[in-house]
Amino acid sequence: MHIDPLEKKWVLISLGMVSLFVAIIMIDALFHGVNAPSNVETIDSRKIHLSKEFNEDNLGVQVADNGDITVRMVAGRYAFFPKQIILPTETKVTFRWVSMDVLHGVHMPMTNMSTMIVPGYVAQVESSFPRPGEYPILCNEYCGLGHDHMWSKALVIEKEEWAASRATQNAMLNTAIEDEGSNNE
Numbered sequence: 001m002h003i004d005p006l007e008k009k010w011v012l013i014s015l016g017m018v019s020l021f022v023a024i025i026m027i028d029a030l031f032h033g034v035n036a037p038s039n040v041e042t043i044d045s046r047k048i049h050l051s052k053e054f055n056e057d058n059l060g061v062q063v064a065d066n067g068d069i070t071v072r073m074v075a076g077r078y079a080f081f082p083k084q085i086i087l088p089t090e091t092k093v094t095f096r097w098v099s100m101d102v103l104h105g106v107h108m109p110m111t112n113m114s115t116m117i118v119p120g121y122v123a124q125v126e127s128s129f130p131r132p133g134e135y136p137i138l139c140n141e142y143c144g145l146g147h148d149h150m151w152s153k154a155l156v157i158e159k160e161e162w163a164a165s166r167a168t169q170n171a172m173l174n175t176a177i178e179d180e181g182s183n184n185e
């Protein structure tokens with residue numbers, strides 16, 4: 001079979017480029033730990049509300065003792081729960097998403113917060129928000145007739161303001177618990 005020398009040259013160049021890209025992906029995945037934005041973590045979609053991590057009380061914004069912020073949300077036809085979250089600016093936030101029914105996607109326009117939510121798996125994405133504002137949380141995988149209405153909202157406020165509102169929330173919560181304690185006496 002005759003192959004034109006010029007064509008042969010370009011075949012070799014394109015094969016070389018493909019090999020280079022595959023090599024870069026392999027090196028990143030194996031030696032630098034760079035993977036697709038999800039961790040292979042499974043969960044039983046039928047029992048999400050009974051799971052320790054995703055029961056109703058645990059949803060929304062949680063702050064660990066070391067200050068790490070984790071947002072846990074459940075996607076289901078046709079909303080993300082809770083419907084609204086409040087986040088600080090310029091702070092790393094870890095999002096953990098699960099689906100209670102079918103395949104959903106989640107996307108916050110103008111941010112890197114975008115992932116598929118596959119039933120049976122926990123999708124995890126890290127993000128931070130440099131500017132305050134109101135960010136919609138949208139579903140971007142067609143999931144049924146109500147798909148157009150599937151959205152929630154994230155309110156991003158200055159981190160000082162966020163910390164202050166957090167402190168008052170905690171104080172209110174503590175007095176509520178104390179009141180309950182004294183009523184029982």
Ligand SMILES: [Cu+2]
Pocket residue numbers: 103104105139140141142143144147150
């Ligand atoms: Cu959806």
